[in-house]
Amino acid sequence: xxxxxxxxxxxxxxxxxxxxxxxxxxxxxxxxxxxxxxxxxxxxxxxxxxxxxxxxxxxxxxxxxxxxxxxxxxxxxxxxxxxxxxxxxxxxxxxxxxxxxxxxxxxxxxxxxxxxxxxxxxxxxxxxxxxxxxxxxxxxxxxxxxxxxxxxxxxx
Numbered sequence: 001x002x003x004x005x006x007x008x009x010x011x012x013x014x015x016x017x018x019x020x021x022x023x024x025x026x027x028x029x030x031x032x033x034x035x036x037x038x039x040x041x042x043x044x045x046x047x048x049x050x051x052x053x054x055x056x057x058x059x060x061x062x063x064x065x066x067x068x069x070x071x072x073x074x075x076x077x078x079x080x081x082x083x084x085x086x087x088x089x090x091x092x093x094x095x096x097x098x099x100x101x102x103x104x105x106x107x108x109x110x111x112x113x114x115x116x117x118x119x120x121x122x123x124x125x126x127x128x129x130x131x132x133x134x135x136x137x138x139x140x141x142x143x144x145x146x147x148x149x150x151x152x153x154x155x156x
Contacts, residue, residue: 027071034074041070041080045087045095054097066091 029035042056047063055063055070066087073083087095138146 029074037080038070038074041074041083042067044084044097045070046097048091048094066095 027035027038029038039056043054045055045066047053047055047058047060047066049060049062050058053063055066069086070083073086078086084096
């Protein structure tokens with residue numbers, strides 16, 4: 001009975017390790033440049049199923065499919081741009097961590113710069129208006145009131 005318990009415990013401990021080992025993908029590349037391109041592309045493409053996870057780091061089936069496609073296209077001699085274009089056509093712009101600069105993404109790229117410029121303009125206008133307000137001459141009524149306050153403090 002003790003032997004059965006040991007076997008069951010060993011299976012429970014080793015089963016997750018075996019499952020993880022089975023999910024490791026081994027790719028064969030002709031040269032290190034192609035392997036580096038594969039690593040960069042799988043780090044550049046986002047998994048459509050996972051939240052902010054690259055396909056190179058994701059265990060989801062769709063990420064595995066995407067890695068297979070990247071590998072196949074690299075083996076076919078396609079360029080990085082062609083591979084990225086294929087992935088965007090198939091899965092949409094969401095798969096790119098850095099969206100391309102196009103007409104429909106101009107707002108996405110331009111909005112942060114526009115907000116910084118607007119903020120700087122607001123700060124400049126506020127500083128300028130405060131300087132003008134402090135440099136403004138006092139009216140006769142304001143000067144008389146100020147003199148009265150100063151005289152009252154001296155008399156006290």
